[in-house]
Amino acid sequence: MLTPAVEEQLVRRAHSQRKGVRARHNGTSSLPASSLRRRPAVRRQCRLMGCGASVVAPEAPKQLVLLGGGECGKTTIFKQITILHSSGFSDEKAMEWVPSIHRSLLRSMQVVSRRVRDSGKLEAMLPEDKERVTRVLEAADSATSTLTAALAADIKSLWENAAVQEVMHEADASGQHDGRDMRLDLDDNALFFLNKVEEIAKPGFRPSDEEILKVRDPTRTIETVDFQANKTKFRVIDVGGQRMERPKWNLTGEITAVIFVCALTEYNQVLREDVKQNRLKESINLFDIACNRRYPDKPIILFLNKLDLFEEQIKKVDLNVCFPAYKGGKDAKRALEFIRWKFTSIIKDKDKDIYIKETTATDPKNMEHILNSVYEIVLRQNLTQSGFG
Ligand SMILES: Nc1nc2c(ncn2[C@@H]2O[C@H](COP(=O)(O)OP(=O)(O)OP(=O)(O)O)[C@@H](O)[C@H]2O)c(=O)[nH]1
Ligand SMILES: [Mg+2]
DSSP states (O other): OOOOOHHHHHHHHHHHHHHHOOBGGGGSSSSSSHHEEEHHHHHHHHHHHHTTTTTTHHHHHHHHEOOOOOTTHHHHHHHHHHHSSSSOOOHHHHHTHHHHHHHHHHHHHHHHHHHHHTTGGGGGGGGHHHHHHHHHHHHHHHHHHOOOOOHHHHHHHHHSSSHHHHHHHHTTTTTTTTTEEEEOOOOHHHHHHHHTHHHHTTTTTOOHHHHHHHHOOOOOEEEEEEEEETEEEEEEEEEEOOOGGGGOOOOOOOOOOOEEEEEGGGGGBSSSSSSSBBBBHHHHHHHHHOOOOSSSSOEEEEEEEEEHHHHHHHSSSSSGGGTOOOOSSOOOHHHHHHHHHHHHHHHHHHHOOOOEEEOOOTTTTHHHHHHHHHHHHHHHHHHTTOOOO
């Protein structure tokens, strides 16, 4: 009799010979062997090779998919899983994030410099500072630009400039200044990177785990990571959340549970791809589709993410900017309760298993704790469904 591992190999080989499927990232294909085995051609080849009903099927990994709108934190959670359960980031892998960090820094200073220019503050600047603004704007406009030491020195000098700090101050707080909306379209962790621009520009700079977790790089592919937790095989799938990426959400293969991610700070943000649409309302619509239409019979774990940023933001911006019916004021606990209610009230099947977790995806300790409870939920669910619970 064939061992499960050999059978798994034969099933996969039979499938990839026929379809030309290449193993993806981390040595896994995008489909579990169990779903491949259901295909007639694979079953046929399996029979020819001598694997039949008497073979004990290998345990298929529990597949968890990360869904949610753009920038809510899916890839950050995926990176945390890679750090915690897979091999982490080798030097080579870590260096792959350097261009993203450079791009993010340049983009941030470009956004701030534009505001300095458009608000008339440029006129009051010294000639050398005006030249710095021009150089930063030209570099950020060029798709190939890298963060040279000279450019980093310009950014550092501008970052300490009074006009730039004034712009940042006006954009902070409620984002309202003299009755105008002064918010800046900056990445969440822009300040973190701007404060260390010179270090980042040094030759041979190797990003730390924290820097990798904090950089923004929109997902354009489907990534998977395989690992073992609680003696069980898991596979987590990460897909892009921006509108143009969502056709890729039509995943094949058995999904064990959905981790739906929403950033709590979204109540005061609009989509990058549609500035007329509030991000939190878009997330609730997507949750409705995932919960009630696409995965009605799957457990859903809702991550209300960016708790760290939300706790700061809610002190300045009332949740009623998004939901006028909310009367709880700038209080984190009450605002959270209201957001939780907004999500749970749209679930049609009142018996559906929904678990809600408040998370800070950039915090390794918080994520380790949360992820362990997710694996427990999934395993408990599985036992219940198989009649052993
Ligand atoms: N401070 C803080 N930043 C976070 C948190 N979660 C995610 N971020 C940051 O938010 C930005 C976007 O996170 P991603 O994980 O890339 O978002 P995503 O959902 O994968 O976005 P798409 O790939 O476009 O769908 C990154 O800069 C992250 O570091 C959090 O809990 N706290
Ligand atoms: Mg992503």
